Amino acid sequence: MRVQLSRLERGPPLLFSILSIIFALLFLIIEAQSYDYKITYNESITGLTIADATADFDGTTIVCLKKPLNKQCSMNNFYLRVILPNNSIIASTFKLALDNHNYCDFNIETTVLTNGWVYLTYMRSIGSSRFAQYGIPVAYNGLLGVPNLLANLSDTLPGHIFKSMVPEAGFLYAKQVGANGPVIWKRCSTVAEDSGVDCPDNGTFAPKDGAQIRDFRIFSTVDGGFICVFATQIPNEYVNSKAQLELEILFLDPDANQATKPTTIYTGPPGIDKITLGDCGLSYDGYEYTCLLLVSTGRNQKLLQVNFYSTRPGASNAPLKTASKDIVGVDKIRPLFNGGYVLLYNFAKDGETFVKRAKMIDPDGKAVQTISFVKPVPMLNVYPRNNTIWYWENDSTQSWSIVSHNLPNYTKYGGTYQSPNVITTAPLIDSEIATRRPIIDITYNIPVKPATGNVTIYATDGVKKYFRQSYSPISFQYCQLDKHNQTLTLDVLTSTFNQPNMTYYVVLDNGFVESMEDGEPILGISDGKWKFRTASIPTNDVYAPSEIVTVRLNFMGTSRFLQLSKSERSAFLSSLGNSLAFIIPVSPSRLSIIEKFQVASDNGQKQVLLSIQVRAGTSDMEMGVNSVIDDLNVLIKNKGITAVSRYPETMFLDENFGVRIEPNFWNTYKRNIIIAAAAFLLIGLLYLLAHRLNPEANNAVIFTLVLTLYDVAIDFAFIIRNGQDVRSLYLPSILILVVSILFNTTMALYIMISENTRSYRFHVWTQSCAKSAAVFTVLAASNIEVLTVAYSRLCKSEYFSAPFSERSLKIIFWASTGSFFMEDMLQFIIQVIYHSRSITYDIVPLLTLISASVMLTVNFITRMYYGITLIHTCKDDVRLSDGSVSETTAAKDAPNIC
Numbered sequence: 001m002r003v004q005l006s007r008l009e010r011g012p013p014l015l016f017s018i019l020s021i022i023f024a025l026l027f028l029i030i031e032a033q034s035y036d037y038k039i040t041y042n043e044s045i046t047g048l049t050i051a052d053a054t055a056d057f058d059g060t061t062i063v064c065l066k067k068p069l070n071k072q073c074s075m076n077n078f079y080l081r082v083i084l085p086n087n088s089i090i091a092s093t094f095k096l097a098l099d100n101h102n103y104c105d106f107n108i109e110t111t112v113l114t115n116g117w118v119y120l121t122y123m124r125s126i127g128s129s130r131f132a133q134y135g136i137p138v139a140y141n142g143l144l145g146v147p148n149l150l151a152n153l154s155d156t157l158p159g160h161i162f163k164s165m166v167p168e169a170g171f172l173y174a175k176q177v178g179a180n181g182p183v184i185w186k187r188c189s190t191v192a193e194d195s196g197v198d199c200p201d202n203g204t205f206a207p208k209d210g211a212q213i214r215d216f217r218i219f220s221t222v223d224g225g226f227i228c229v230f231a232t233q234i235p236n237e238y239v240n241s242k243a244q245l246e247l248e249i250l251f252l253d254p255d256a257n258q259a260t261k262p263t264t265i266y267t268g269p270p271g272i273d274k275i276t277l278g279d280c281g282l283s284y285d286g287y288e289y290t291c292l293l294l295v296s297t298g299r300n301q302k303l304l305q306v307n308f309y310s311t312r313p314g315a316s317n318a319p320l321k322t323a324s325k326d327i328v329g330v331d332k333i334r335p336l337f338n339g340g341y342v343l344l345y346n347f348a349k350d351g352e353t354f355v356k357r358a359k360m361i362d363p364d365g366k367a368v369q370t371i372s373f374v375k376p377v378p379m380l381n382v383y384p385r386n387n388t389i390w391y392w393e394n395d396s397t398q399s400w401s402i403v404s405h406n407l408p409n410y411t412k413y414g415g416t417y418q419s420p421n422v423i424t425t426a427p428l429i430d431s432e433i434a435t436r437r438p439i440i441d442i443t444y445n446i447p448v449k450p451a452t453g454n455v456t457i458y459a460t461d462g463v464k465k466y467f468r469q470s471y472s473p474i475s476f477q478y479c480q481l482d483k484h485n486q487t488l489t490l491d492v493l494t495s496t497f498n499q500p501n502m503t504y505y506v507v508l509d510n511g512f513v514e515s516m517e518d519g520e521p522i523l524g525i526s527d528g529k530w531k532f533r534t535a536s537i538p539t540n541d542v543y544a545p546s547e548i549v550t551v552r553l554n555f556m557g558t559s560r561f562l563q564l565s566k567s568e569r570s571a572f573l574s575s576l577g578n579s580l581a582f583i584i585p586v587s588p589s590r591l592s593i594i595e596k597f598q599v600a601s602d603n604g605q606k607q608v609l610l611s612i613q614v615r616a617g618t619s620d621m622e623m624g625v626n627s628v629i630d631d632l633n634v635l636i637k638n639k640g641i642t643a644v645s646r647y648p649e650t651m652f653l654d655e656n657f658g659v660r661i662e663p664n665f666w667n668t669y670k671r672n673i674i675i676a677a678a679a680f681l682l683i684g685l686l687y688l689l690a691h692r693l694n695p696e697a698n699n700a701v702i703f704t705l706v707l708t709l710y711d712v713a714i715d716f717a718f719i720i721r722n723g724q725d726v727r728s729l730y731l732p733s734i735l736i737l738v739v740s741i742l743f744n745t746t747m748a749l750y751i752m753i754s755e756n757t758r759s760y761r762f763h764v765w766t767q768s769c770a771k772s773a774a775v776f777t778v779l780a781a782s783n784i785e786v787l788t789v790a791y792s793r794l795c796k797s798e799y800f801s802a803p804f805s806e807r808s809l810k811i812i813f814w815a816s817t818g819s820f821f822m823e824d825m826l827q828f829i830i831q832v833i834y835h836s837r838s839i840t841y842d843i844v845p846l847l848t849l850i851s852a853s854v855m856l857t858v859n860f861i862t863r864m865y866y867g868i869t870l871i872h873t874c875k876d877d878v879r880l881s882d883g884s885v886s887e888t889t890a891a892k893d894a895p896n897i898c
Contacts, residue, residue, distance in 0.1 A: 036388070039087060040401040048079055049394045052379075053402075056112035057165070058526055059085040059383055061402065063392065064110055073104035080118065082140045083402065085528070092142030098122050111161040111171060116140045117191045119171070121150065123158060133158050135173070137191045146196030150186060151175050159184075165282075165510055166224030169254060173199070174228075180213050182206035183228060185252070185259075201257045207232045207248050208262050214245075215277040217291070221310050222282065222521040223453075223511040224254040229291055230262070231277040244268065245275045247291065247306060265291075265308045265315035272297050278333030283307060284340075284363070284411055286420035287446070287520040292333040292341060301327045303341075303365055311519045320365025337384035338420075339363050339410025344380060355380045358389065363410050371405055386418070413445050417530060419508070419523050421445050423486075427532045435534045437497050440490050440506060447485035447516035450474050453509030453524060457496055459585075460503050466585055468496040468504070471641040473512065478641075485516050493638055495631035497534055499585070500621055505531035546615045547625050548594070550660045551636065553608040557652025558599075561608050570595065573610070576649040580612070583643045583650065584631055586623065590615045596836075599724055606724065607654065633659035676847075698792040705779075705789050707858065711851045712737075712782035715827065718848040726834050733830055740823035741781050747815040748780035748787060751808050761803040772799040784815045820859045828852040 043065075051066040065079035076098065082090040102108055102122045111119045121135045131153045137145030150173050151159055159175025170189040177184060183206075188199040207213060211232035218228050227249055234244040245268035251260045268275055278292030293304040303322045308315035320341075332344040343359045354376040360369040377391045383404070390404035409415055414422040416429055426441040427433045450473035459466040469492070473479040478491040497504060508524035515522060553561055564572060573593040581588040594611040601607070612632075614625050623631070635642045639655040683706050715737055723730045752773065755762040766773045772790065780786040790802035791809070804812075831849040 035403045036406045037404045038401055039083070040395060040399055041081070041089065042399045044398075045079070046397050048398070048400075050392045050400050052108065052110055053381070053392050054110050054112065055381055055383055055390070056163075057167075057384065058528075059386060060112055061390075062110050062112055062118055063400075063402075064108065065400075073100060076100075078108075080138065080140075080142065082118070090140045092140065094138070094142040094144065096120070096122070096136070096144075099125050101125075107158055109158065109161060111163055113137065113163075113171070114167045114190050117145070119161060119197070121158065121161060121173075123153075123156075126152065129156075130154075131156060133175070135161075135188075135197065137195060137197055139195075143195070145191060146194060148188075148197055148199065150199070151184065154178065160218075162218045162220060162226060164224045164226070165220040165222055166254070169224035170197075172218065172220075172226050172252070174205070174218050176213070176216065182213075183216060183218070185218075185226075187252070187257075203252075203258050205230075205250050205252075205259055206262070208234075208264075210234055211246065211248065211262075214275070217277060217280045219281050221251075221289075222287075222523055223310075225256075225310070226252040227280070227289065227310065228252070228259065229277070229280050231275050231293075245272055247275070247277075247293070249308065251310060263313065266293070266304075266306045266317055268295065276333075279335060281335050282337075282523065284336070284338055284420055286414070286523050287515050287518075290335050292335060294327065294330065294333065300324075303327060303333065309518055309520055311521075320361070322361055322365035323367065326359060326361070326367050334382065336360075336382065336387070336407055337418075338387045338407065338415070340368070340408055341365075342380075342382070342389065342407075349376060352376075352378065354378055355391070360408060362408065368408055417525050419525050419529075421448075421522050422525065425506075425530055429530055429532065431532045432535055433497065433532055435497055435500055436494050438492055438494065440492055441487055442490070442508070443487045444513065444522070445486070448488070448513040448522060449481070449485065449516050450476065450479060450488070451511050451514040451521060453512035453521070455490055455509075455512060456507045457492070458505055458507065458527075459499060460505070462503070466582070467643040467646065469493055469638070469641050488513065493634050493642070495584070495634040495642070498623065498627070498631055500534050501536040502534050503531060504534065505529070545625070546613060547629060547661065549612050549614060549629055549632075550662070551610050551612060552600070552654040552657035553610065553652050554654040555605060555607065557654075558606060558608045560652065561597075562599075569597075572649055576610075577612070579647040579650050580632065580644075583635060583647070584623075584628060586617075586628055590617065590622075590628070599727055601724060607657075612659075629659055629661065694793060694796045696793070698788070698794070701789040701792040701794065704785055707851075707855060708783040708786055709779070711855050712741075714844070714848050714851045717844050721844050722834075729830055729834055732826075736823060736826045736830065740819055743822060744784045744815070744819060745781040747784050747811070748777050751784075751787060751804075751811055752777050755804060755808055758807075759803065759805055762805070765798070765802050769799050769802075773802070776802075784812055784819060787812055816859070820856075824852065824855045824859050828856045 045067070047067050048065040049068065050063055052064045053061060055061045061083040063081040063083065065081065067077065067079070076095060078094050078096050080092045080094070082092075084090070098108075099122075107123050109121045111121075113119050116139055118138045118140070119135055120138055121133060123131045124134055126132050133150045133153055134147050135150050136147040139145070153159075153175070154177065157176075159173055162172045162174060164170060164172070168190060170187065173186045173188060174183050175185075176182070182204045184204055185202060186199040187201040188197050191197060205216070205218075205228040207230045211230070211234050213230055214233055215231040216228060218226060220226055230248045230250075232246050232248055234246065236244060246264050247266035248262040248264050250262050252258075253260075272295060274296040276294035276296070278294060280289065280291040282288075283290040288307050288309050291306045291308075293306060295302050295304050301324065303320040304317055305320060306315060306317045326343065329345050330343045331346040334342045334344070336342060340360055340362050343361065345356045345359070346353050347356045348354075355373060355378075357370060357372040358380055359367055359371075361367050371389075373391075375393060377393075380389055380391050382389050387407045387409055388404040389407060390402055393401045393403060395401055411420045414420040417425070421444050423443045423445050425443070427437075452472055452474055454470045454472050456470035457468040459468055471478050473488065473490070480489045481487070482489070505528055506525065507527050507530075510524045511521035512524050513522050514520060561569065561572065573595065577591050577593040578588050581591040584591070592613050592615075594613060596611065598609040599606050600609050614628050614632075616625055617623060635644050636653050637655050637658040639645045639651075639653065644650045644653060644655075683702060686702055715733075719730075719733050719737065723733055752766075756766055776787055776790045787802075787804070788809075790800060791804045792800050794800035827848075831845070831852045834845060835849060
């Protein structure tokens with residue numbers, strides 16, 4: 001009882017102690033289990049655990065799972081999980097035929113590349129305890145790419161991959177040679193079309209002569225280059241003197257194939273015992289770089305921040321006001337994207353290292369937040385752009401989680417844009433704008449100047465992503481800076497924001513602008529951050545029916561198109577129509593390429609013309625025909641900055657031609673038509689004058705002569721100007737014209753020579769009117785009927801009074817009939833075919849068609865009348881021979897042409 005009483009008497013202090021311990025444990029548990037975000041995934045396969053995980057700039061997270069085979073090794077199945085920024089997951093399982101030690105020590109490193117690819121590095125034994133390191137691209141769906149050798153290793157320590165801050169620039173592979181040797185590197189591209197990675201450039205990062213490497217860091221610059229930072233020591237020549245400790249940097253520019261010479265950015269003062277290099281990276285002000293150092297002098301330690309630039313020499317350093325108790329035991333120091341730093345404290349368990357706690361300190365170095373972990377955390381990662389730290393947990397044999405904690409934000413600007421130098425934009429994020437807005441603005445917190453990076457605008461309907469336009473502001477062609485050099489106004493094509501109720505977002509490349517002061521590239525705005533919507537209102541476009549427009553292929557496109565077979569041309573045109581519909585964008589049913597094409601040579605070189613039919617929309621929310629045509633014209637004429645240059649068929653469209661609607665014929669050729677009408681009026685007046693002078697003459701030959709000369713002239717003009725528009729008609733057109741000229745010339749010479757030898761009267765006329773006879777013979781080459789002009793007695797002139805015999809008149813009639821079938825009818829057929837196959841139709845083909853039609857009609861009617869006269873004359877001859885009609889009456893009725 002006493003004991004019990006004594007215990008009861010001592011109960012309150014003991015109870016208080018127990019409660020204190022319980023509350024302390026609860027506090028630790030609550031602290032350890034608190035988090036801001038957690039995503040748990042359940043696996044269908046039992047026994048999977050996370051082996052490694054990494055994240056990209058945009059938040060895409062790659063998780064590699066393994067299934068243990070025993071305590072040391074796992075099965076050689078590779079389980080890949082890709083967590084996209086929208087938290088959807090892509091799962092794939094595949095086998096990699098790797099050496100077993102990769103799955104025992106899990107020496108597989110994962111890096112996120114662009115366009116749905118991951119890059120895995122692994123070790124391969126090459127005999128005698130020597131290894132080689134390889135890399136292989138793997139698609140999100142598990143498709144394996146082409147492996148490539150990264151390096152033959154002299155030890156068992158692998159090299160590492162450092163991704164560029166410009167994703168399209170690829171990555172850098174780096175490996176230190178030995179424990180204190182230089183760092184070899186290879187610069188590699190993103191995954192190519194053959195599913196391989198090319199590594200054309202290689203070199204070495206090495207410190208100054210005599211310097212010994214204690215540690216190094218490699219990281220990417222804003223413009224896509226890389227920086228290597230060495231923590232070195234230079235042995236002192238004096239006995240018992242401490243070595244000189246330094247920080248050296250080397251730059252590998254984006255377009256260079258070798259690194260710069262090392263530059264010292266920090267030299268430790270006398271008395272320093274040790275420098276521990278923390279992480280390095282872009283400073284949270286957005287346009288300089290920072291390395292953190294833990295400087296030890298005896299038992300005293302302090303954190304030091306070293307700042308430097310990539311574009312100019314010089315550096316600065318400043319100590320952080322971090323308490324000594326927070327520095328003791330620090331294993332890793334990392335700067336944070338939005339300001340401040342994270343200190344990591346580790347512990348070892350079963351030969352592995354785990355994070356025990358993380359402490360956040362502000363930009364001055366004061367501790368502001370501590371996160372402790374009860375469960376072992378193998379690795380603490382940082383999502384730079386959304387300002388969180390994260391880690392993974394294996395919850396059970398069939399589930400795992402990604403846990404994240406929000407970090408303090410010390411940036412004054414650019415938080416929502418995840419770009420620390422951006423103050424604001426117009427339009428604002430998530431705002432609503434009118435369709436066809438012509439400009440956008442972006443304002444920075446420092447004076448800037450345009451650089452080589454691009455501004456790119458995309459549209460998305462939630463399913464598809466549409467590239468709208470992209471350009472660099474370096475030439476000032478599409479942008480203007482305000483007088484303070486802080487607000488950049490960017491021009492937007494009228495075809496860009498052309499869809500109502502559509503989400504658009506603007507992407508700025510790193511290095512889109514530079515600091516005006518020192519030329520340091522400024523961080524851009526990543527994909528999907530600067531987004532907004534167009535208003536949900538009808539387009540109110542004026543209704544227009546279907547329209548046919550013309551586009552032109554450039555010289556390269558023309559050459560390629562004409563080499564295609566008929567089926568290949570059909571496929572090309574179909575793909576061209578679908579691509580243009582996607583680019584505008586409109587429904588593919590509203591845009592179709594007409595199969596026929598034309599080869600034009602307006603500029604002296606052949607280029608293919610194509611016709612596109614643009615159909616009307618079916619609702620008020622769709623663009624009208626005229627708007628579609630205008631947008632298509634803008635897209636093609638600005639091909640260099642629009643999606644037209646990005647598709648294999650549309651890239652061949654001629655930006656100098658754009659899109660053309662068939663012009664108003666009267667407005668285009670009004671002058672030509674008036675001149676032609678005046679000429680025909682003048683010919684009519686000449687006919688009336690000739691009739692007044694000699695009513696009994698065949699004055700209609702004036703029209704015969706003019707029509708014949710006009711016909712041959714326009715035929716020549718058509719062949720020269722438009723003959724090759726439809727290539728299949730070019731040779732037939734020439735043959736018809738040449739054959740008809742040869743035929744008419746031969747017949748004219750035969751008639752003139754025959755008459756001279758047979759008729760004395762004609763011989764006398766030829767002698768007295770020799771020049772006229774020669775002119776009529778030459779003109780008859782166009783049409784044999786021109787010789788009838790010399791027989792017409794026009795104006796009672798002897799020049800038009802050639803005494804042709806009945807025999808010659810018969811020959812002229814039958815020869816002109818042959819020419820009718822040989823030339824006029826065939827020329828008309830040629831023009832009809834040309835009209836049906838041509839894309840554009842200008843004045844020359846039209847006049848040629850009119851000429852062929854008139855000549856065909858006139859000659860057909862003339863042949864018909866001659867035929868009727870011939871029949872009646874022959875009947876009269878028969879009746880005359882029977883005695884039923886007198887010879888005088890028959891002669892009076894018709895000439896004897898039988």
